Amino acid sequence: MARQAQHSWTKHLPIGLLGIRSTLNTEEHSPAQMIFETSLRLTGDFLVPSEESRDHDTYIRELQESMALVRPERRRPARTSFIPKDLMTCSHVYLKVEGIRRTLIPPYEGPYEVLARSKKTIRIRLEDRETTVSIDKVKPAYLACDLTSSATDTQPTNTETDPAPQPSSRPQETASTPTLITRSGRIVRKKIMYNV
Known part of the structure; x- marks a missing residue:
């Protein structure tokens, strides 16, 4: 390659480096596969031309048949937003x-x-x-x-008068019971026992 382009060998350097990086070593891995963990896509300069000659009409017919089987990829549905x-x-x-x-x-x-x-x-x-x-x-x-x-619309209206409030079953504290206050400021109340 350098012999063919003696004056402009730098223009062909990337293709030469691509060839070096894509050659297989003794372990059947290229340096690019070891670094990038994938194979490189090579240009047509590195491919050997096919010796099999195909008729152009046959090639066009096969290409049309294979392209007829290709369907467009389904589009993802549009994201709908939640509407309360x-x-x-x-x-x-x-x-x-x-x-x-x-x-x-x-x-x-x-x-x-x-x-x-x-x-x-x-x-x-x-x-x-x-x-x-x-x-x-x-x-x-x-x-x-x-x-x-x-x-107010959903609650039923009661036309009857409310019943009189029930007297509380808890006995009222009398004013005669003294309230005790501790040194820390807490109020001591006597435990009220209910007689049933």
């Missing part, structure tokens, strides 16, 4: 903070009032304007006023 059921009925939502967040910055802002909703978007009122955002970027806000109104 309450998102279609809630009055307020939290908006996800996009981008890189600094330390101790909450992942959501809000709550913001929902003005309108569609299948994929929600129109919300920010501090000074209205905006439409994707349904994937919001989550429902459970406000205290919503919880109390739903709790």
Whole structure:
């Protein structure tokens, strides 16, 4: 190789080094296999031409048949995000903070009032304007006023008057029992025994 390119042998040096690194040693391993633990892909300069002559028409037909069997690889399904059921009925939502967040910055802002909703978007009122955002970027806000109104709706109303409170079975401490305070400041109380 160096004899053929006497003036520009440096241009052919990478191919020469590839040949040296891909030759098999006595253990039938190349230096590249020992270093990289895989075989190198060689260029056409190192392959011996086939002595078998093939008809071009036959080669083209075989190539077409083999390519007809090749099917495109199945694409992975798009990742669907979780959408809570309450998102279609809630009055307020939290908006996800996009981008890189600094330390101790909450992942959501809000709550913001929902003005309108569609299948994929929600129109919300920010501090000074209205905006439409994707349904994937919001989550429902459970406000205290919503919880109390739903709790009163679900609890059955009792039309009867509440019964009079029962007198406690625990005897009342009388003012005559002295309270003892220890040096450490603890209050000593007498054990109350119940007579059944």
